[in-house]
Amino acid sequence: MEEQADDLRELMNSDFSDAISTESGNAADSNHKTRIIAITSGKGGVGKTNVAVNMAIAYAQLGKKVILIDGDLGMANVNVLLNVVPQFNLMHVINKKKTMKEIILDTEFGIKFIAGANGFSKIANLSVEELGYFAKQFSTLGNADIIIIDTGAGIANNVLQFVAAADEVYVVTTPEPTAITDAYGIIKIITTEIVDRSVNLKLLVNRVHSADEGKRISDRIITIVGQFLGYKVDYIGFVYDDPVVQASVIRQKPFIVVNPTAKPSVCLKHIVGRIEKTDTSGNDGVSNFLKKFLSKKSK
Ligand SMILES: Nc1ncnc2c1ncn2[C@@H]1O[C@H](COP(=O)(O)OP(=O)(O)O)[C@@H](O)[C@H]1O
Numbered sequence: 001m002e003e004q005a006d007d008l009r010e011l012m013n014s015d016f017s018d019a020i021s022t023e024s025g026n027a028a029d030s031n032h033k034t035r036i037i038a039i040t041s042g043k044g045g046v047g048k049t050n051v052a053v054n055m056a057i058a059y060a061q062l063g064k065k066v067i068l069i070d071g072d073l074g075m076a077n078v079n080v081l082l083n084v085v086p087q088f089n090l091m092h093v094i095n096k097k098k099t100m101k102e103i104i105l106d107t108e109f110g111i112k113f114i115a116g117a118n119g120f121s122k123i124a125n126l127s128v129e130e131l132g133y134f135a136k137q138f139s140t141l142g143n144a145d146i147i148i149i150d151t152g153a154g155i156a157n158n159v160l161q162f163v164a165a166a167d168e169v170y171v172v173t174t175p176e177p178t179a180i181t182d183a184y185g186i187i188k189i190i191t192t193e194i195v196d197r198s199v200n201l202k203l204l205v206n207r208v209h210s211a212d213e214g215k216r217i218s219d220r221i222i223t224i225v226g227q228f229l230g231y232k233v234d235y236i237g238f239v240y241d242d243p244v245v246q247a248s249v250i251r252q253k254p255f256i257v258v259n260p261t262a263k264p265s266v267c268l269k270h271i272v273g274r275i276e277k278t279d280t281s282g283n284d285g286v287s288n289f290l291k292k293f294l295s296k297k298s299k
């Protein structure tokens with residue numbers, strides 16, 4: 001056990017930026033900091049996957065290299081929204097059957113996509129040697145400008161380790177009272193059990209009928225989080241409730257592509273613009289993401 005812990009420490013201290021620069025063939029790229037965003041919620045069905053997919057595409061439309069990772073174990077919805085059928089997923093990398101490069105899918109929407117399947121849950125049980133392979137593979141994603149991870153809802157999900165290691169965590173809620181309560185619940189878990197105090201938490205209110213409604217809901221959550229958890233959460237914006245979302249799900253074409261001027265599309269572009277303007281100096285890039293990820297594992 002002791003030996004295992006030593007090996008893990010050694011792994012944590014290794015320089016993953018090597019793999020990043022080798023992959024890109026450009027040594028200068030090892031300084032490149034990939035922004036890693038996890039999208040989560042307390043309650044399921046609040047729109048995480050739709051936000052993650054369309055936000056990813058909006059980023060790509062700004063000329064950024066975007067990788068979207070489906071971390072929702074229960075239902076792999078990203079495939080459905082993008083209308084792709086991945087042959088391989090993270091599980092194949094974890095089992096050393098494939099390299100990361102082999103499982104990344106190009107999509108017609110300008111983003112790259114990695115299917116998570118049940119891969120995430122297995123990470124908890126990997127040996128140090130297996131973790132080493134996975135970490136090295138993961139670090140090759142360091143060429144991306146941004147990695148967006150769509151996580152499952154609630155505390156029972158296995159991706160909280162990824163939430164803990166991400167630079168920024170976006171909590172999605174709707175105006176529904178149960179969604180609000182559950183948003184508070186997940187923020188409480190993230191801030192008290194999962195990560196240290198430095199996590200950068202942002203709130204996104206989906207399915208609103210007015211800008212005022214979004215602001216009101218976020219004010220309420222931000223106030224109680226401040227009051228009871230002593231934690232600062234920022235409001236990143238709202239997305240209108242609009243039938244275009246469901247229609248695009250049915251057509252399996254992201255609404256930001258099919259209806260770029262629809263209200264939810266405009267909202268997401270605003271949000272991406274706002275995110276782009278926020279300071280990223282606290283962002284750690286892929287190699288530090290892995291270190292944080294592995295340090296959770298060693299506890
Ligand atoms: N802004 C919105 N306007 C209208 N319907 C929405 C909106 N966001 C989500 N929905 C509906 O909610 C469903 C669930 O969204 P989804 O992104 O799969 O949620 P989650 O990933 O949180 O489980 C969608 O299929 C759509 O019908």
Ligand SMILES: [Mg+2]
Pocket residue numbers: 048049050072077
């Ligand atoms: Mg989902």
